[in-house]
Amino acid sequence: MSKPLPEPPPMDQFSSLGGELQLAGQSITAVREKMGGTPFYAYDSTVIRARVAELRRVFPDQLSLHYAMKANPMPEVVKLLATLTDGLDVASGLELAVALTSDTNPADMSFAGPGKSTVELEAAVRAGVILNMESVGEMRRIAAIGDATGVQPRVAVRVNPAFELKTSGMKMGGGPKPFGVDEEQVPDMLRELGALGLDFRGFHIYSGSQNLRVDAIIEAQNKTLALATELAEHAPATPRWLNIGGGLGVPYFPGERALDLAPIADNLELLLQRAKQQLPEAEIVMELGRYLVAEAGVYVCEVVDVKQSRGETFAVTNGGLHHHLAASGNFGQVIRKNYPVAVANKMDEVERQPLNVVGPLCTPLDILADKYPLPPVEPGDLIAVYQSGAYGFTASPRDFLSHPQPGQILL
Numbered sequence: 001m002s003k004p005l006p007e008p009p010p011m012d013q014f015s016s017l018g019g020e021l022q023l024a025g026q027s028i029t030a031v032r033e034k035m036g037g038t039p040f041y042a043y044d045s046t047v048i049r050a051r052v053a054e055l056r057r058v059f060p061d062q063l064s065l066h067y068a069m070k071a072n073p074m075p076e077v078v079k080l081l082a083t084l085t086d087g088l089d090v091a092s093g094l095e096l097a098v099a100l101t102s103d104t105n106p107a108d109m110s111f112a113g114p115g116k117s118t119v120e121l122e123a124a125v126r127a128g129v130i131l132n133m134e135s136v137g138e139m140r141r142i143a144a145i146g147d148a149t150g151v152q153p154r155v156a157v158r159v160n161p162a163f164e165l166k167t168s169g170m171k172m173g174g175g176p177k178p179f180g181v182d183e184e185q186v187p188d189m190l191r192e193l194g195a196l197g198l199d200f201r202g203f204h205i206y207s208g209s210q211n212l213r214v215d216a217i218i219e220a221q222n223k224t225l226a227l228a229t230e231l232a233e234h235a236p237a238t239p240r241w242l243n244i245g246g247g248l249g250v251p252y253f254p255g256e257r258a259l260d261l262a263p264i265a266d267n268l269e270l271l272l273q274r275a276k277q278q279l280p281e282a283e284i285v286m287e288l289g290r291y292l293v294a295e296a297g298v299y300v301c302e303v304v305d306v307k308q309s310r311g312e313t314f315a316v317t318n319g320g321l322h323h324h325l326a327a328s329g330n331f332g333q334v335i336r337k338n339y340p341v342a343v344a345n346k347m348d349e350v351e352r353q354p355l356n357v358v359g360p361l362c363t364p365l366d367i368l369a370d371k372y373p374l375p376p377v378e379p380g381d382l383i384a385v386y387q388s389g390a391y392g393f394t395a396s397p398r399d400f401l402s403h404p405q406p407g408q409i410l411l
């Protein structure tokens with residue numbers, strides 16, 4: 001007997017009515033109409049609000065929640081999250097410009113990322129956001145900008161810890177990395193920092209992303225506080241700010257399940273009690289990207305052609321890899337796995353057949369679903385790719401093959 005295949009993650013964030021997927025109370029056909037056609041990304045604000053509300057309910061009140069904009073920098077999405085979270089984390093000058101149009105106080109913004117340009121550094125210094133310094137060289141450049149502008153830069157040291165976030169989808173700390181300053185080098189850097197006239201705020205320690213293992217997340221968060229406490233002894237001023245990173249993952253692939261937040265919340269409660277003793281002045285910040293937005297978004301494209309090839313059925317759509325690199329399996333995945341998909345105008349159909357959903361690009365990489373159990377389709381049917389609210393629109397090579405750009409809407 002063959003092993004049963006793992007089930008895709010439950011897709012219960014949206015309802016359906018009369019066979020039509022519903023997004024923020026609107027049918028997929030109505031949304032398509034509003035967009036003037038397909039393909040498009042649609043983000044459901046009710047799902048984003050519910051997600052933040054759940055975190056507020058289970059996590060300790062004193063924990064600050066920030067939104068890491070690179071997950072989805074659409075200005076409407078950023079403006080919504082600015083009203084729901086305690087701060088925004090940006091990673092480029094343009095993200096900073098968008099953040100500065102929101103309701104968030106610049107003092108509650110931070111700017112991370114290696115290789116910040118002089119123009120970006122100066123904009124950040126003038127705006128008064130916290131610069132997460134990625135190297136000693138960057139620190140010296142920031143100090144020079146402070147001297148030249150007469151504005152005291154607000155800075156934190158981004159630390160590359162010696163530990164890793166285990167089983168993380170993307171490791172951003174541990175070992176040699178372009179991100180942050182190795183923890184061994186931080187004491188010397190802090191000594192120099194004290195002489196540079198910078199406003200030292202604290203530390204940023206981000207060890208990884210897309211983690212679905214509760215024990216690994218808890219371990220990394222505990223090590224993060226311990227490391228910050230150790231490094232604080234070398235700091236020129238008492239830390240006012242500690243960004244402990246995020247890393248909370250969302251289920252994308254068969255067999256993956258949503259994180260159980262309760263044990264993470266219990267640990268954060270204890271962590272904040274320790275922080276009160278060890279770093280009494282520090283605001284503790286968690287920065288989340290995909291966890292806030294991924295499940296609120298769908299990518300919708302339309303079947304253009306249906307064909308058979310040697311026993312398999314192919315639905316060729318007007319969307320694909322160029323709009324949604326991650327769903328095609330080409331955004332860091334080692335083995336291609338299917339994102340959850342549905343035929344958004346046939347949600348009640350019970351018949352299922354294995355279907356290959358592909359895009360219009362002349363490359364075999366342009367796959368949205370591989371032998372996925374879906375109802376029989378015909379041209380005009382709408383394919384929805386779930387879990388698409390993060391690292392979709394802006395993480396895709398949208399000019400590749402010069403097809404029309406997808407739309408985007410926050411509902």
Ligand SMILES: *Cc1c(COP(=O)(O)O)cnc(C)c1O
Nearest residue numbers: 068071112206209210288289290
């Ligand atoms: C990318 C990034 C995030 C967001 O990661 P998610 O997996 O989307 O939560 C947060 N912080 C930093 C420093 C990042 O580089």
